[in-house]
Each structure stands twice: as structure tokens, then as C-alpha cells.
Amino acid sequence: MSSPSAPPVVPRPAATVVLLRDDPAGGGTQVFLQRRVRGMAFAGGMTVFPGGGVSAGDVGDPACWCGPGPERFGDRLGLPPDAAASLVTAAVRETFEECGVLLASRPGAAPDPAADAGPWRDELVGRRTTLPALLAAHDLELRADLLLPWARWITPPDNPRRYDTAFLVARVPEGQVADDATTEAVEARWWSPAEALAGREAGELSLMAPTLHTLQELTRYPSPAAVLAAAATRAITPITPHMRREGRVATITLPGDPDWRIEETT
Template sequence: MNAPPSAQPVEPSPAATVLLVRDDPDRAGLQVFLQRRVTGMAFAGGMTVFPGGGVSGDDIPDPARWRGPQPGWFGERLAQPVDLAAALVTAAVRETFEECGVLLASRPGAEPGALDAATALRAELVGRRATLPGLLAEQDLELRADLLLPWARWITPPANPRRYDTAFLVARVPDGQIADDATTEAVEARWWTPAEALAGFDAGDLELMAPTRRTLQELGRHDTAAAVLDAAARRDIDPITPEVRREGRVATITLPGVPDWRHEETRA
């Protein structure tokens, strides 16, 4: 008897993740903003992650309120269609504002800074009573695509029941803005050096997914936020689909073309 045909892989949903970086205000060194997600969430529950999330149907930018490289440039860097690239950048800005209060937008001709109505606008966005393009128009703000640079593109392996095609973009936190922990999706959110986060993982104090760990290792090669942005501008971005081998509850994850790298996760 022939074996039944294998199920078709789930189509990955588009998503955006933001590597929010800064220079440590107390000493020289690079820091990145991370959130420990609430245990029991449908995706990455209990994991420590960068801010981000899925693309919404409302993430359609107004070209008149877009400052910086055009969507086609992001599309070329990420090997994505122009419309999807525009949505990915918009989702990145929206998720960063929703999850940590940092808004990569500004008045025309001005630089980003503290916004008096930020708390109320954020609540409207989180409560789905407003869209980011709508808020930008209402507040006379421009989406600052020039503050974001593509870093990587990760695609969940085909065997996973929940899959994402995620654009990783990097941005320096604007002067006058503070990343916070005022989100219901995380139990902890703060600035870490890449080395601190990786040491926490090695000690068993933090749970990191393979893309997060690999990205922290890459960020850890740089000493300052400026160095990270310079590296991002020069990176070649090829989509990464990890390979997974499962033995019982342990999943061993490897990366094509990186023979010495492996990551283990214990599944429930």
C-alpha cells in the first residue's frame, strides 16, 4: 500500500522584526532591546525576542507620508515584491510603537523625538481603533523609512504548523524616545548587551529561538549602534530557512551553509 501523501507546507505569513539598538548610556558598548514574551502565547510563548509581529491588512502606507528609501529599495534588499516590502516596513514601525513605545516617525522636515500624544495614540493603535497610516495623517507625521535598514530574512521551516517569512530590520532608538515595557505581550522588556543575552541563554535563564540567538551573535561583533548600521548597509541578504531534526522532545536546528552552528530547543 502506498504511503499517504504528505501534507502541503503551510504558506508563511509575512512578518517584521525590529532590532532596536543604542549605545549604552552608562558605558561604551552596544545594547539591543529584548522582550520576554508571556508564557502560553500562541507563538514564542516564554521566549525572549526582538519587538515585532505579523503584517496587518492595514499596513498600507501613504506614499506622501513616507520619508527615505522607497519600498522598491527594501524589496530589492529583501527579495520581496514592492507592495509587500512597503507593508513590512509599515508593520515594523507599527509593531515597534505598539510593543515598546518607540515611534519611527516625525513631522515633515524634523527629526523624531518625544511626542506629547504618544501614550494616547499608542493605546488607539493597540486597541485596533486606529491604523498607523491613519494616525500619521491625523498627526501630520511621516513614516521614517530612512531610520530602518534590512538585516536578514528568516523563513520558518516547512514542517512547522505555524510559519512566518520575517524581515529583520535594524534601527537606532531616536533621541528623546524611551523604549519601555508597557505591553501585555511581555513580562519583561529591557536593554541588554548581546553578550549578556547570550550568556543568559547559555546559563538557562533565557529562552531564545534560533533566529534570535543567531542575530545576537551577529550583533555582538559590533561595538556601537553606528557600527551595526554601517554593517547593515553592506550586508548581502539571502533568505534563511533553518533545518530541523527532531528526536523525541529535542529539536536540533542547523543553518544551511553554516556547518559549525547548531541550536537545540526542548519542546513540550
């Protein structure tokens, strides 16, 4: 933990995508979750949505976008357009890298899976290209119209590793398959929000506060369509949890919500 006298670490911008699909068993919503490798520096062992930090190559190019521009995302998230453009670009890149879902398509076409998308993914993961360069090379548009802002979470000031994370929701495109082919996770699959919450209660899943709160919110909606409809008009205020430590127990609460609290043993 940082010294009490040290200034807070500046949060790194990051993006998370809550991928949605209709439950194939009939009715309801499923979300794609990954259990991260336990030894990772951030959120090791935690079950999370796909996502990660903005990289230097995540420079949004609205000329290659289909759908709302950076100004629209910035207005919703309370960010300048250039910062919002980088977050949306990072969201699409991280989703492709971590689970193989590519929220992009050729102009006028549906975001179908490309036969050669495997090598494209390898190029991104290996940092041999950037998402904007990949899209330009293959005449693809970033499908900003498939993404909707949901929330913005900022890590508490006393944490030595901080993120300012935009949460976005998107329905997985028809025909595309989210997979577990990433070195960052030991398990990845679709869960209903209620199933994931039950897994936490049973001690089978470890969830950070933003993931837990998001899953709790999603239980209110009967379908992906209902989630997307809610996201379209949702008011977004940045959330910075409060954390209080007593020995090995950390109590996390949310500003403006006195009834929400969790305790974690570290």
C-alpha cells in the same frame, strides 16, 4: 506538527525591529529585548525583539515616507515593493505598540516623543485605527530612513505556524524611551548582545534560532554606528533553518553553515 503528507503552511509576512542604543555605562551596543508571556500561541516564554505579523491595515504609502522607498527595501529583502512597504509599515507599528518607540516625525523635524503619543498607541493596540491613518491625521511621516534591512528568516516548512520575517535594525531616536507597557511581555529591557547570550547559556533566557543568530552577529560590532554601517551594505539571503526531531529534542541547523547548530528540548 503537520502531517508529513500535508502541504506546508504558507508563511505569514512579519517584521522584527532590532532597536539599538549606545550602552549608557560607556561603549558598546545594547539591544531591546522582551520576554513574551508564556501562554502565547507563538514564541510563548521566548525572549525576542519587538515585532509581529503584517496586518490588513499595514498598507505602505510612500507619499507619507521620509527616506528610501519600498523599491529599495524590496531590492534588499528580495520582495516586491508592495510587500516590502507593508513590512516596513508593520515594523514601525509593532515597535510603537510593543515598546512605545515611534519611528515617525513631522516633516523636517526629528522623531521626538510626542506628548499625546500615549493615546495614539492605545488606538493602534485597540485596532481602532491603522498606522497610515494615524500618521495622516497628525501630519507625520514614517521615518524609513531610520530603518535598515538586516536579515530575512522563514520558519521551516514542517512547522504548523510559519512566518516570513524581515529583520530590520534602527537606533532608538534621541529622547524616546523603550518601555515594558505591553500585555505581550512579562519583562522588557536593554541588554548587550553578549549579556543576552550569557543569559541563554545560564538557562535564564530562551531564544529562538533567529534571535540567537542575530545576537551572535551583533557581538562582532563595537557600536550601533558600526551595526548600521554594516547593515547598509549587507547581502541578505532568506534563511530557512533545518529542524530534525528525535523524541523531545529538536536539532536546528542553518543551510550553508555546518558549524551552527542548537538543540532544544520540547
